[in-house]
Amino acid sequence: MPEQAVPGSSEHAWPLPAPVPSGPRPRSRRSARDWVVDVTCFLLAVASGLVLVGITVSEPDPPAAVLVFADIAVGGAATLALWWRREWPVAVALLLAVIGCFSEMVAPAALIALFTVAVHRRPTVVLAVAAANLAGSAVFALLRPAEDLSFVWVVVFGVLVTAAVVAWGMAIRARRELVVSLRERAVRAESEQLLRVEQARHTERTRIAREMHDVLAHRLSLLSMHAGALEFRPDAPPAEVAAAAGVVRASARQALEDLREVIGVLRESPDEGGQTRPQPGLADVPALVEESREAGLRVRAEYGVADLGAAPSVTGRTAYRVVQEALTNVRKHAPGSVATVAVTGGPGTGLTVDVRNPARTGGVHADALPGAGTGLIGLLERVTLAGGGLAHGWTADGEFRLTATLPWPA
Known part of the structure; x- marks a missing residue:
């Protein structure tokens, strides 16, 4: 059993005392x-x-x-x-x-x-x-x-001596069992600590993967749309080609900056007290929609919230990620369609984010962009952790609908 298992340190053997046997003791070499x-x-x-x-x-x-x-x-x-x-x-x-x-x-x-x-x-x-x-x-x-000495006194003396020997031996047995139990508890506690460390590492890796998907998938899908425009219009005027190339370069630079900032935030320890990038919230959803429009995606947005900035941080951040993932999926799987984003609710009634789009219509970007297939799974986990629910699928009207309900305390 390992005596100590701290990441970065070597392991040392911690010999346990032999447990007190209840049956015949196996023969072994005497020490x-x-x-x-x-x-x-x-x-x-x-x-x-x-x-x-x-x-x-x-x-x-x-x-x-x-x-x-x-x-x-x-x-x-x-x-x-x-x-x-x-x-x-x-x-x-x-x-x-x-x-x-x-x-x-x-x-x-x-x-x-x-x-x-x-x-x-x-x-x-x-x-x-x-x-x-x-x-x-x-x-x-x-x-x-x-x-x-009479026979009775001899028997009484024998009982006293025998009881003393038995009590002494059983006390030593109990002490040995206690030591073994304490050692086993210590080893079990260290094993559980190792499991907790491994679980924390797995959780951190999952968190990094989720953040990378949320941030980069959106940015790279925009980059792909602009690059696709250059591919399908090789005879465009030089000014338009230069403008599109500039957008591609700016999008690539922004993707790299997002990547650096996400990794920087995730590597930062809570004890360092360093400056971290502000996380997006519900108030940033209009800017996200406008950015998608500039990239060529047709989006109709409806906001039924009196004050987008008043949403709780967890609820607003989760709603932002829902819209971001939904628009990214529209660009990947239904290019050329019109997406509808509806954000409604308020304090006490909860927040509802509804994103719809029809099936892909062909045309530009007829070849769908590749995807990992885990975006909705990660989104479901994120919404569930925020205390909400997520539903998605095709409706009877032939539209793909993604609906998230999130709590918003009064």
Whole structure:
């Protein structure tokens, strides 16, 4: 899992702690830490067992030497089973619990095995192994009763020690699970951050593509119309040819300026506080229509809004883009036709933009201009984000109609 994923920086591995297993632990090579812990546990179990046997031997009525020797031999051999407590903790703990019924030497090793079970197994398994340990200690107390302690006190002491070992092991298990959970949350949060960054990049690319389409498609369609006029009228007077060429050059320059300004606006960070190009609004629609007329497109415009400049910025900008896209599509797909633009509405009633045009009539620019086919899709997304709706299609009268409804709060 990546520890850190910041654009422009390298990634570093972040090792996670191994999750606490609930089943048999797979065999693996012991690390240096495992070797130290295992050897320490073995030496501690042997030393503690010898101390217990020594205390028993020092009593006024010690057991027979043969029993003591057998206890040390069997207990010492059983203590070697701790080496496999990582792979089979339950089996080792139960084996030591059974041997603990007869051997005092194995008691510390049995507690270490019980601790391992408490760390690596479910509570139900831990309680079962703990009960087996208590049963083994009770049997040992019956077979070899202590002179200065009653059977009840021996059992109570065994319960207290077993409960302490189990509680300690389960506390370590809970802490390990908590650490693993926190690490997983951190990794998941970083993964989600990577997804958010990637989504932001995708959104920005989509925004750039939309702005480029809205700005350049309109400008380049005008440029194509002027160039087409030069192509279809090669015998025009030199003055008209020069004028048309000047319009083509001016349109190309304006397209480049629009491209530079759009990219500049999109690259600017909100924190930079730089000057950005004012976005067009509803008040700029008449100028847009007039620009299309100058390019040769026949447009009838009707404005049923008392004050075009009073429209909200989002509503006005969206309405402008709707008219711009509609007129661009008319120049591409229905050259020579007459487009009708109607903008009506007001505060409280909403804003309606309706653009109609008949099918293409041939003539100049009979070859339709190429298009990406995504203009209406992007326009629908823009109108939807503004809280409005968009409808388009052919009417019964044979006209293509594009209608956008946008909110205009009172």
